[in-house]
Amino acid sequence: MSKNSIKIFPGAIVCEEAKLRGDITVGSGTIIHPCATIVAEAGPIIIGEQCLIEEQAKIVHRLPLDQQNKENTPVLIIGSHNVFEVGCTVEALKIGNNNVFEAKCFVGNKVTVTNGCTFGTGCVVTDEQILKENVSIFGAKCHMRESLDKPAPQTLQMETLVKLLPNYHHIRKPNCKH
Amino acid sequence: MSYITGPEVVSYACTCGLIKPLPKLYFCRHCSQIRCSFCVCSEVDSIFCGKCSENIPSAEATMKKNRCANCLICPSCQQELSTRIASKGPANPTDAKSPIKKTYYLSCYFCRWNSRDVGIPDQPSATGGWPQRDNVHSHRLQDVVDSYKQIMLSQKHKKEHDKKKKIGKFVSYTDRTGVTASALRKKIGIPDTPHALLKKPKMPEPAVASNDVDELPEHLITTPLNLMDITTVEQRLLQPESQPLTVDKLFPVRKQLSIKKSLRCRCCERNVSKPEFNPSSVKFKIQLFAYFHIPEVRIVSLSPLVEGVPSELILKFTNPTQHQTTITLLNLDLAEQENYVKELTVSEVAECLEHSLSLQSKQPGSLTSISVGSGSQPSSLLSLTPRQPSITVKPRKIEQHVNCDVEMPEGAFVLPPRDDAAEYDESSDVHNVEHDPKHVVWRKSNKAFIKLLVVPNANLQANQDVVCGFSMEHIYTNILVATMENKQPQKSHHRVRIFFNLGKITRE
Numbered sequence A: 001m002s003k004n005s006i007k008i009f010p011g012a013i014v015c016e017e018a019k020l021r022g023d024i025t026v027g028s029g030t031i032i033h034p035c036a037t038i039v040a041e042a043g044p045i046i047i048g049e050q051c052l053i054e055e056q057a058k059i060v061h062r063l064p065l066d067q068q069n070k071e072n073t074p075v076l077i078i079g080s081h082n083v084f085e086v087g088c089t090v091e092a093l094k095i096g097n098n099n100v101f102e103a104k105c106f107v108g109n110k111v112t113v114t115n116g117c118t119f120g121t122g123c124v125v126t127d128e129q130i131l132k133e134n135v136s137i138f139g140a141k142c143h144m145r146e147s148l149d150k151p152a153p154q155t156l157q158m159e160t161l162v163k164l165l166p167n168y169h170h171i172r173k174p175n176c177k178h
Numbered sequence B: 001m002s003y004i005t006g007p008e009v010v011s012y013a014c015t016c017g018l019i020k021p022l023p024k025l026y027f028c029r030h031c032s033q034i035r036c037s038f039c040v041c042s043e044v045d046s047i048f049c050g051k052c053s054e055n056i057p058s059a060e061a062t063m064k065k066n067r068c069a070n071c072l073i074c075p076s077c078q079q080e081l082s083t084r085i086a087s088k089g090p091a092n093p094t095d096a097k098s099p100i101k102k103t104y105y106l107s108c109y110f111c112r113w114n115s116r117d118v119g120i121p122d123q124p125s126a127t128g129g130w131p132q133r134d135n136v137h138s139h140r141l142q143d144v145v146d147s148y149k150q151i152m153l154s155q156k157h158k159k160e161h162d163k164k165k166k167i168g169k170f171v172s173y174t175d176r177t178g179v180t181a182s183a184l185r186k187k188i189g190i191p192d193t194p195h196a197l198l199k200k201p202k203m204p205e206p207a208v209a210s211n212d213v214d215e216l217p218e219h220l221i222t223t224p225l226n227l228m229d230i231t232t233v234e235q236r237l238l239q240p241e242s243q244p245l246t247v248d249k250l251f252p253v254r255k256q257l258s259i260k261k262s263l264r265c266r267c268c269e270r271n272v273s274k275p276e277f278n279p280s281s282v283k284f285k286i287q288l289f290a291y292f293h294i295p296e297v298r299i300v301s302l303s304p305l306v307e308g309v310p311s312e313l314i315l316k317f318t319n320p321t322q323h324q325t326t327i328t329l330l331n332l333d334l335a336e337q338e339n340y341v342k343e344l345t346v347s348e349v350a351e352c353l354e355h356s357l358s359l360q361s362k363q364p365g366s367l368t369s370i371s372v373g374s375g376s377q378p379s380s381l382l383s384l385t386p387r388q389p390s391i392t393v394k395p396r397k398i399e400q401h402v403n404c405d406v407e408m409p410e411g412a413f414v415l416p417p418r419d420d421a422a423e424y425d426e427s428s429d430v431h432n433v434e435h436d437p438k439h440v441v442w443r444k445s446n447k448a449f450i451k452l453l454v455v456p457n458a459n460l461q462a463n464q465d466v467v468c469g470f471s472m473e474h475i476y477t478n479i480l481v482a483t484m485e486n487k488q489p490q491k492s493h494h495r496v497r498i499f500f501n502l503g504k505i506t507r508e
């Protein structure tokens, strides 16, 4: 695996205890909790602005077997305002904006996530598919439904965390300029 | 807890002959017998809404069709809906000081359904006034309900009428001669009018079966199906009156009420379980669970099972009561139980027959009984029998196949009372139980390990479960009598049959 190269934009809160491996770019306003894991195995990961990545959340950039050994290295782009809740595992190919990955859900590496999707608690989504916008997946049987609008952003929670986290954790210094 | 007691490895035979694991059994202290859900009566104690924790009187609940007036559930996933605030700009945009207008809408936190999805307008108040959907079949339903009410009423009248007839002291001449009033009327030529109260209730118009069915819409074949627009079976059955086909017709449903139930022993009609009235309380006023009265048995270890060869089974016995008990292990003896059930059935049939015969001979109205004397009463009223429950449960044969012998150890062993403090006291390991039989291999406070030898039958199949069992006799101390009559606690021997599912035979 290549050397770790972590780029952090100003305004992002990345705790030192978060496990970051590979080439990762963190956009401004994004919060990464301690003990979150981000592994850029198959190529770089670029995380957008105002994302919330909670404890024990795992974001892994790992290609499906049939797409490995290709010339160009793919980049996993994660949009803005995404929430990765406690204990979720996300290996999706591409993630848009305003998605919510609820606690303990699993998203496989054949899934393309567009915008405004919600993955319910404990839901496992592995089949190859491109999800429509504003789809929510819920319940033990992973029922799907389409909403009219995107999930509400966690603005209040993020504002609190921006104030709170630096008081109790070591924060990585931003090393990029706008 | 359920992961230990849940799998049905060790099960106990209820007095009624059914086999259940210990946590599912009750123990009636008045009868000193085990009871299960099958041999207790369930009664509705209180009706409440699980969301707003409000008690609702049963009459009101019937009126509201057993649904809460304030709480709604999600038509998409059946979880409870919450009210959310949406603030619209100030009521008067030109005046900066005018207060911000708040509106409310319903939203499901689970599947993100909300009332705006189906076009329900936001409400100005938080407590609701959510539009009610009219049931298209409400007239028909009302017709049917009305006619059933009429039937009920007329049957009630008929019953009362019949009663009056029977009680009537004066035996009319027509009754004696067998000439009825209607026959007399016919003879004289007056039209026979039926009794006004016995008028036949008006039945609603019968439903008409129709052959006319809409043609199959073409778009079903031509356009691709979007499964996300179609409702599931659960969603349709949640609203039986409208049964929406597409998700845009899903409307909030009133939450169904829950009940708290109390259980009554069918033999003595006393409660074995009674919850507290408060809907938010999960405690019980009365909880006579067998788990608190009958020694618990668990399997500790078992050496590999080979057919026809003895293997070692170690069981853990726990005394859950505050009183010392002595446990004796006895043979299962299922034949004895079967005989007991048979005898009981025979004696009951005889009793029933006698009862019906005595009733028949005292049948009022027949000429013999009148000539003997009108003051005679049925014999059952004269003899003062104790209060008999309306429904009794007959014990049945224990239907459990046993294919493994247990070598019964000799001698009883003592289990000291439960002491919650002993759990934390390391020094109290020394126990003063003397003369322990040699099959007791370990003991601590109220627990003991017992070693048994089990021999699976020689002709067992490889895929068959090995089941063994024995009777456990323990001394039960009933403090109920002591507290009621200021006497010494009453000790009695209580016997229960226990079955063990030991798993499958090991083959080399």
Ligand SMILES: [Zn+2]
Residues within 6 Å of the ligand: B014, B015, B016, B017, B018, B034, B035, B036, B037, B038, B039
């Ligand atoms: Zn029973």
Ligand SMILES: [Zn+2]
Residues within 6 Å of the ligand: B049, B050, B051, B052, B053, B054, B068, B069, B070, B071, B255
């Ligand atoms: Zn309610």
Ligand SMILES: [Zn+2]
Residues within 6 Å of the ligand: B074, B075, B076, B077, B078, B079, B108, B109, B110, B111, B112, B113
């Ligand atoms: Zn819902």
Ligand SMILES: [Zn+2]
Residues within 6 Å of the ligand: B028, B029, B030, B031, B032, B265, B266, B267, B268, B269, B270
């Ligand atoms: Zn009883």
